[in-house]
Amino acid sequence: MALMGVEASPRPYGRLAIVTEKLRRWQKRRRFGEGASSAARGFLTQEQFQEELAVLGLSDQPFGPREYADALGRHVGVTISIDVVPDAEHPLLSRELARRGITGETRYRADLARAHIIVPGSLPPLALNFTLLHELGHLAAGDLFIDPHHSGPQPARTSALPTFEVLNRSRLAHGLPFARALDREHEANLRAGYAFVAGCLGSENPYAQRMYDIL
């Protein structure tokens, strides 16, 4: 289980911007109601993720969670810091987190444009890397930029999954974040898996090579 904390900026808009935003949402709700859900989409594919990596400049090179966090932070304009809590220095904290089954936590401050990921260092290495990439996956998807004042998802009549709109902010993902938390978690897991493999294989990743073999 991983936790996400979003601390929204107290005044992200001016008055005019709020009115515009409300109008936009009203229009979108009407579209949902008519079944023309342009925002609805399916889950991220490995090809789409490879495009994201190309945008971050990591497509054909080996990388770990820190490199991914740096590149992602530069792209979305958020300072991302990673804290691995050393087991030797904080054994009680580590044990408490393990007891509660909390593998990682992300704290996001919209007003400071900062994201802070905390993971216990006692996690097995594979799970530790996966957890970090999972948390970074939420940032890449824009899950933490979801408007906390949003009235909730409207039912989409299409087969694709409903999505949330987000504040006008630089995001990496092409699609909007999913409305259901379960879907967001699933896509963060997908992103973590893709990133893990791409980071291990570097230029030997067949999906990276496919971007050089287009004809």
Added chain:
Amino acid sequence: MNAFQQQSLVLGLVCFAASLFFFGVMRSARNTWFSGVIAVNLVTLTLIFAALAVIDLGGERAEVAAALVSEMPFEAVVACLCVAQAGYLPLRTGAPPLAVVAARPRLRLLLASAGFALPIAWVLAAAFGFVWPSPAVQATAPAPLVFVVFKWILMVPAMVFAALAAILFLTAARSEALDMRLRVKNAAFAFATFCLASVALESALFAGARVWLETGTRLAVTNLLLVAETFLAIACVTAFLLGVVLRYSPGIAEPLVRHMATRWLPEQDRFDSHRWHTVVGGVTRGVVIASYRIGAAADRLCLSQSEAERAVGTVQHIAAMRDSIHDTVKVTPERARDLHMLQSEIVKDADLTSKLDKIGTPGPTSCFGTVRTASLHVELEAALDLIEPAATTRDGKNERPLWFYLAAAGAMDVGFVDGCRVREVFGNETRYGEAFEAYTEAVASLGSGPRQSQRQGDSLKRRRSIVEDETYRAH
């Protein structure tokens, strides 16, 4: 036969020869969307040039129509190349753009616009040509100014897009991290696309020469340009064929990578997280005691560090499964068996596992050590064998390494596995007795009081209090 018909005949023969070669040799060996485009183009061009070589066109509008038809495949290829580089070609839905384009959204948009810009240019040229007709297909005859406008409307956009595509292929070919075969492939496409741009330039210059040059110079220049066009066409087709025929197979197959990313890693993460919850959180008591005793017994048996770690890891795996044996959403032996099967697919590829094992963690090394995919697989297999010991699990071959029996002794000691069943299956093995003896001696030497040996017909004493765990943790 006039000069234009002769030129059409030469180009038609080039396309015909290329078509024969393509269908006879390459199409069966290499079947991509682009090989399909090449095939359609070669056949269309052969038919168009053959028709133009045979038909003696009468009237300037007919000549404009002939010029437009003969340029259509050329424009189609340039548009396809650009839209494919942008990653928006309907023929290859879901395929990524060229790597050097993906990070540049404006460039991507520009390339994608070729899909509209070139057909629009063709339609504009057609409209202009039919309103102000010109001798469009006479090879060396003088032409009015409207011919230049007609030709340039048609050729300049194609030249720009082809040159852009050539530069991008060249940039891709220069990527040092790339496999040499992929680099050569992109270099071949860069050369072929550069030839396309040169053909468009040559065509634009040809129109200018017919309009602005004096008779003597015009004849010399236009003849030279026609020869250049033939050579460029041959070079272009050859380079494209070379690029297409250079088959590249990745060292690691895509299905395996997808399998790792979408199935194995999430499942392994779930299992490892649960193992951490069980071991570090102290949810299943006895892991620390067993680990400590296994360590001491391993010293007595002179086992290596990695063997001792495998024995401890096996006990941890059993603990994780025991903890959630009644919880279907967590890690059950059934799910562990599925994970074991997923791992089997991965560990088959030694090159792949070595890459996975090189992963570092952004912090101090945890008590679980480093990533060892093969070890995780072996430990899980051992844990599954101990949870449900069956003589058939390994085709009747029950002789296992010493660390396995040590893990069995540890797991029995803390009550993680059914001792009777384990003894029933493995009790007759020599190494089992050896490991069990060492474990019993280790327990005795660590001062936990007298313990009965298995050979005395009783199981090891089970003390699984958290107090004892804490005592060992303190050690």
